[in-house]
Amino acid sequence: MAGEQQQPETELVLLDFWVSPFGQRCRIALAEKGLPYEYSEQDLLGAKSDLLLRSNPVHKKVPVLLHAGRPVCESLAILAYLDEAFPDAAGPALLPSAADPYARARARFWAAYSDRVYEAGTRLWKLKGGEARAKLQARAEIVEVLGNLDAELGEKEFFGGEVFGLVDVALVPFVPWLPSYERYGEFSVEETAPRLAAWARRCAERESVARSLHPPEKVDEFITLLKKVYGIE
Known part of the structure; x- marks a missing residue:
């Protein structure tokens, strides 16, 4: 609709919990690759947010990476996704070369x-x-x-x-x-x-x-x- 601001396709939001080592994996990877993102702290000891429950309805846990609104769940899957979705990122790939x-x-x-x-x-x-x-x-x-x-x-x-x-x-x-x-x-x-x-x-x-x-x-x-x-x- 006219006047609505479109979300950029590369927008990244990380649903996370401050001390989660699995979320920290994603934070380190995003930093290493030089990818800007929005951090969204989640309450894991109380009532979980509707956003988290919608984004990860199977496990209902962090981390979840939202890329243009689409959720990627589980930390190791997120790390692989960052390599594949952002091959031209400023930082290096996390995985060894596809040639090996x-x-x-x-x-x-x-x-x-x-x-x-x-x-x-x-x-x-x-x-x-x-x-x-x-x-x-x-x-x-x-x-x-x-x-x-x-x-x-x-x-x-x-x-x-x-x-x-x-x-x-x-x-x-x-x-x-x-x-x-x-x-x-x-x-x-x-x-x-x-x-x-x-x-x-x-x-x-x-x-x-x-x-x-x-x-x-x-x-x-x-x-x-x-x-x-x-x-x-």
Whole structure:
């Protein structure tokens, strides 16, 4: 209609929650690629917004990327979408070159595998006192996961070599959660995965990472809040 202002086709809106590591993946990727976007903070502990429920009716969770009003859900799908939808973005691609499908498949595998850090860590802090056997199992799992990631990283600067890419973006938002996991699981990341610990320090020097993540103390406060919400003593 005459007089109506048309929304630009490239308009991006990110539905997110401040401490979500999955949303932080998207924030880091958008920053790395130099793509401007609007941030929309969502309430995940109270009543979820109609916009979030409409945009992600299946899982009803963040992150959701709205591109010209069309929703893209799940963080790893969003990362891949950013590469494909914005091939001419100012920043580099997150995935290896399409000319190397093996490297792309390997990156996708390890990016998905990185979720296990969060899954095992969540099992640790959700344990109640007296669940010693379950604690040992959860600790063994996260130590194994971190060890596998450490081995895959090896002596490389980043998971893709010299280039900060998909696996780095997928994994680095879990770094501020690790001190809490260490405390609940009674293990040391520095001893378990020393190369991964050094990688985390390198990643923290990147502006996209530093501006997207919160200090471990804030994350630990949020975990304490969640424990109260779930009635975990």
